Amino acid sequence: MNKMILLKTLFCFLLPLVAGAQSFKYEVLFNNKVVGDIKVNQRVNGTNRSVTLESRVKIKLIASISVDTDIANEYEGNVLVKAKAVRLGNDSKETTTQKQANDYKVVRQGKAATLPEAKIIYAVTDLYITEPKTAKFVYSETLGKLLPVRPLGQEKYEISMPDGKKNIYRYSGGKLAEAEVNHVIGKAIFRRVEG
Template sequence: MRFLFRVFVNVSILLTFALGTFAQLYKYQVTSNNKVIGSVEAHQKGNGSLRHIIIKSRLQLKLIGNVNTDIEAEFKNNHLLSASSTRLTNKEEEKNKNKTTTQLVDKNYQIVHDGKKSELKQAIQFVVGDLYFTEPKDIKSVYSETQGQMLDIRALNDGQYELIMPDGKKNVYTYAKGKLIEVEVNHVLGKVYFKLIDS
């Protein structure tokens, strides 16, 4: 009986790799001024040439209240097919203002950000969501599913990378052995840290 179980497990593992199916889940605790203010979950799954990223952020901010952000990105053959980002706060009227969608149409991307339409005429292979799963070695720019535009990224010290936001603020991503262990986010309310707690 044990022999059959081992054979079944080995065959299942081989089929999983042969079909290219995988899943990753990372959980981060969010702190500000040494106080826990929320959590981030980063989930990636793939099957053959298809890949799907989901990022869920749940924050409790003093001046704003609850801020829930959901980001999704779909890839085929490592090219972005579509992405969406929705940020909801306690204020109902802000729901439509904080949504961004990106859709590949023919060879260009149709983007709607804060109700404004634009087009991006370049291939997108790396998005901000990818930073949770892949150290951006030799990557110079990434597409922001939230901002609806390309952002510059540059290497700092070993395992550290600086993502430059549209307003000039810089977020720092820190990796250990290729795994994202911390994000330092700089915004109007000060510094916020995402620290890996489970993977």
Template sequence: MSRICKPYAAIRTFLLLLCGWVPLLTALGAAGQTRIYDIRYGNNAIGTLETKQETTGSTRRITLKSRVQMKLLSRMEVDIFAEYRHNVLHAAKATRLQGKSSADSKETSTEKSANGYTVIRKGERSILHHARITYCVSDLYFTEPREIRQVYSETLGVLLPLKLAADKRYELTMPDGKRSYYRYEKGKLKEVEISHALGKAFFTAREGA
């Protein structure tokens, strides 16, 4: 059981880091985008991730919904919402439900304030002194992050470093040092790779996405 739980925890950590960003002109051209990714561990399909981006005037909204089910383990659902106004993050919310009870639900919220952003995570309030957040992890699903070096995680309430790796994939580093890799083709995200001690998990775009 412990060998099964470790990869599941790695996938869960990745899902909790999803979040939203993209430049204004790209956002205006990307209204109404919906993409679905299959989540796979080894040879097993364990879930799906649905991503959606909508633009109305100067407001842009991103929603992410992941559903994971592994044998011998309870299901897990992660829902993320991010809203931009004039290309600046205004509010975000990430909710994770593991199991069937609402007591197992965890939530992180981010809201623009006069001093930067107010972040509430695990019931604790903090201030992120960053004047304007314009890029978050969920935007990686809609736009290749050329010239981007930092992205904001709605679920962790921190900025994460991003760089272009030697194999032309983008490397996102988590606070604990773990890395995820994003591969693009013609500007579209095709695959995300999560590495951990027992192997790799993949998020793969469905054909036509």
């Protein structure tokens, strides 16, 4: 009888921990070949949450191109309070974002700027976790900028990049199923394989 009580108590303790974590995995395709993957993890603790993204991509054209990206975001009460994005490879970059009283301090490649936004609710990494049904803008942790979101209907959204390129995100049941991302070297497809 004591074992049953212990098991029930342990189950009740562990259930919120398991329920508070989500993991997603995407394969990255370029010219219809898998060239890497993206792993996204979200942990929720009450009204706070943390989101991490790890992207590992290697493309062989004339020369080999590697782009590894690590992003870590922290939210308090559904508001972004801190983000760090590190991109390593042929074009290394680092961007940090820190919430201040009424705006955000953004440091990109060593240059500090102020983003005059009181609250960031939705970041690009969140696109991998949930459909941006009410988002008008999404914050790019790597660029340190707000990007416009335009609903296209049928669970599809267009994100406009500063260079004029458009990325398309397609959802199924509120989860990202596939993204079409336009880079300088061509179009890549991110397709969910787990989560």
